[in-house]
Amino acid sequence: xxxxxxxxxxxxxxxxxxxxxxxxxxxxxxxxxxxxxxxxxxxxxxxxxxxxxxxxxxxxxxxxxxxxxxxxxxxxxxxxxxxxxxxxxxxxxxxxxxxxxxxxxxxxxxxxxxxxxxxxxxxxxxxxxxxxxxxxxxxxxxxxxxxxxxxxxxxxxxxxxxxxxxxxxxxxxxxxxxxxxxxxxxxxxxxxxxxxxxxxxxxxxxxxxxxxxxxxxxxxxxxxxxxxxxxxxxxxxxxxxxxxxxxxxxxxxxxxxxxxxxxxxxxxxxxxxxxxxxxxxxxxxxxxxxxxxxxxxxxxxxxxxxxx
Amino acid sequence: xxxxxxxxxxxxxxxxxxxxxxxxxxxxxxxxxxxxxxxxxxxxxxxxxxxxxxxxxxxxxxxxxxxxxxxxxxxxxxxxxxxxxxxxxxxxxxxxxxxxxxxxxxxxxxxxxxxxxxxxxxxxxxxxxxxxxxxxxxxxxxxxxxxxxxxxxxxxxxxxxxxxxxxxxxxxxxxxxxxxxxxxxxxxxxxxxxxxxxxxxxxxxxxxxxxxxxxxxxxxxxxxxxxxxxxxxxxxxxxxxxxxxxxxxxxxxxxxxxxxxxxxxxxxxxxxxxxxxxxxxxxxxxxxxxxxxxxxxx
Numbered sequence: 001x002x003x004x005x006x007x008x009x010x011x012x013x014x015x016x017x018x019x020x021x022x023x024x025x026x027x028x029x030x031x032x033x034x035x036x037x038x039x040x041x042x043x044x045x046x047x048x049x050x051x052x053x054x055x056x057x058x059x060x061x062x063x064x065x066x067x068x069x070x071x072x073x074x075x076x077x078x079x080x081x082x083x084x085x086x087x088x089x090x091x092x093x094x095x096x097x098x099x100x101x102x103x104x105x106x107x108x109x110x111x112x113x114x115x116x117x118x119x120x121x122x123x124x125x126x127x128x129x130x131x132x133x134x135x136x137x138x139x140x141x142x143x144x145x146x147x148x149x150x151x152x153x154x155x156x157x158x159x160x161x162x163x164x165x166x167x168x169x170x171x172x173x174x175x176x177x178x179x180x181x182x183x184x185x186x187x188x189x190x191x192x193x194x195x196x197x198x199x200x201x202x203x204x205x206x207x208x209x210x211x212x213x214x215x216x217x218x219x220x221x222x223x224x225x226x227x228x229x230x231x232x233x234x235x236x237x238x239x240x241x242x243x244x245x246x247x248x249x250x251x252x253x254x255x256x257x258x259x260x261x262x263x264x265x266x267x268x269x270x271x272x273x274x275x276x277x278x279x280x281x282x283x284x285x286x287x288x289x290x291x292x293x294x295x296x297x298x299x300x301x302x303x304x305x306x307x308x
Numbered sequence: 309x310x311x312x313x314x315x316x317x318x319x320x321x322x323x324x325x326x327x328x329x330x331x332x333x334x335x336x337x338x339x340x341x342x343x344x345x346x347x348x349x350x351x352x353x354x355x356x357x358x359x360x361x362x363x364x365x366x367x368x369x370x371x372x373x374x375x376x377x378x379x380x381x382x383x384x385x386x387x388x389x390x391x392x393x394x395x396x397x398x399x400x401x402x403x404x405x406x407x408x409x410x411x412x413x414x415x416x417x418x419x420x421x422x423x424x425x426x427x428x429x430x431x432x433x434x435x436x437x438x439x440x441x442x443x444x445x446x447x448x449x450x451x452x453x454x455x456x457x458x459x460x461x462x463x464x465x466x467x468x469x470x471x472x473x474x475x476x477x478x479x480x481x482x483x484x485x486x487x488x489x490x491x492x493x494x495x496x497x498x499x500x501x502x503x504x505x506x507x508x509x510x511x512x513x514x515x516x517x518x519x520x521x522x523x524x525x526x527x528x529x530x531x532x533x534x535x536x537x538x539x540x541x542x543x544x545x546x547x548x549x550x551x552x553x554x555x556x557x558x559x560x561x562x563x564x565x566x567x568x569x570x571x572x573x574x575x576x577x578x579x580x581x582x583x584x585x586x587x588x589x590x591x592x593x594x595x596x597x598x599x600x601x602x603x604x605x606x
Binding site for chain 1: 391394395397398399400401402403405429432433434435436438440441445
């Protein structure tokens with residue numbers, strides 16, 4: 001019977017937070033992970049005796065029980081266990097072999113009722129949205145491994161922290177995140193997904209610089225900004241002098257040259273050229289506008305006057 | 309014999325008809341009377357012009373209405389209307405506004421309308437003063453429909469001053485400076501029976517070549533404006549005073565600076581605005597009832 005101790009199996013699991021919090025004297029007590037230990041029943045056993053040691057062989061606990069099921073609280077980390085049976089006369093059997101096992105920290109319990117997404121707008125200077133991810137304290141957790149998953153379930157960011165929050169800068173998109181508690185001896189708990197999604201909304205792209213320069217013969221030129229990942233769109237509009245309305249003349253979608261200059265043979269009048277920057281997932285930047293006038297030549301006016 | 313007589317009578321008759329010049333001459337004066345208008349031509353030409361302007365988008369009744377308005381402005385109205393219309397249209401002005409302005413100028417005399425479309429081009433076009441549309445448009449009105457004096461004289465002065473000022477062989481001044489100069493000088497055009505351009509040019513040559521007056525171009529131009537603002541006798545008074553004050557054989561014989569200051573004062577005295585123009589005086593004399601005669605009548 002006693003020899004059968006080696007066949008004992010352990011059932012170790014963490015208890016819920018409510019059970020732990022039910023300990024009223026917890027102010028001074030360490031919050032411990034709950035451990036259940038199940039011996040294989042021995043027909044001649046009257047009592048069972050179990051000793052629990054930490055990884056440094058310091059005895060943590062000693063139990064005597066009439067049943068083969070032991071429930072106790074323990075710090076997280078690596079533990080060693082041995083046991084023996086006592087018969088009805090109190091005669092003790094031999095100690096079992098030491099069984100090494102681990103006690104993980106308890107699972108993180110996210111409030112299930114709060115699934116409101118964590119929202120942020122991407123900044124138009126960094127092009128990223130700043131979010132603060134938080135979670136409840138995990139029993140016997142010394143650190144927390146936080147992972148952020150994108151919509152394709154790919155980990156895009158991960159970080160291990162000792163606090164109950166972490167700040168991340170994320171690109172525009174929808175994400176989920178998980179928290180894995182880490183106990184003593186770096187024993188990992190269970191990875192728990194937060195019920196809250198992260199949503200980084202698009203923001204308006206920052207205004208880019210369009211420089212007006214003078215080309216050959218004092219001609220108008222506008223220099224396009226050079227930046228990777230952006231496309232420049234534009235439009236040219238016309239208005240008569242002393243009129244309010246603008247009529248589209250040309251669209252540039254996109255404009256790919258480094259310098260813009262007015263098309264040749266534009267009819268006289270007022271023109272307004274506008275450029276803006278576009279990037280996938282972003283709101284277009286504000287439009288840069290520049291007005292200019294095309295004047296007729298003296299010869300063109302003379303020709304017009306000479307017509308019958 | 310009778311055949312010959314008949315032919316002669318016919319020739320004489322036809323000769324007589326062809327030599328009805330004295331009668332035509334009498335009619336000609338009447339036809340030039342500005343009260344009598346060639347309204348049929350004005351209407352027809354304007355209507356045909358308007359109906360061709362697709363951008364204006366006039367319907368037939370609108371074209372007729374527009375042509376009637378122009379025709380009402382008497383002989384030459386179409387010419388004035390069409391010139392202003394074409395210049396503004398070609399410059400890219402809104403078509404409705406172009407029509408309104410052209411219609412307005414069809415109601416002025418030819419010289420006033422010509423001032424608008426000639427001066428507008430001088431102000432607006434790149435090869436002249438190249439100023440912005442709004443300013444060019446405003447100044448063109450000021451120098452045409454709003455101008456109280458002789459528009460032709462003003463136009464002549466303005467155009468010549470701009471040409472002289474921007475001419476590379478002369479001053480080759482910047483366009484804004486030339487516009488400023490032309491506007492400042494033409495304020496006094498009305499004081500000069502034949503315009504002030506010739507006087508201005510003569511005076512500029514005098515200032516720039518006089519060895520006693522060491523002015524730079526900008527100072528010379530400012531001095532010209534000041535002196536010419538005092539009327540057609542001011543520049544001569546200025547020159548004479550300089551010559552007199554610097555003359556070593558004269559007792560006065562002032563230093564250059566004092567001579568210049570004296571010449572300025574004397575030239576400033578060249579215009580007395582408190583006195584009335586001769587025609588005004590004449591008008592006033594004509595309109596005033598003679599008190600003596602009144603007494604006599606009484």
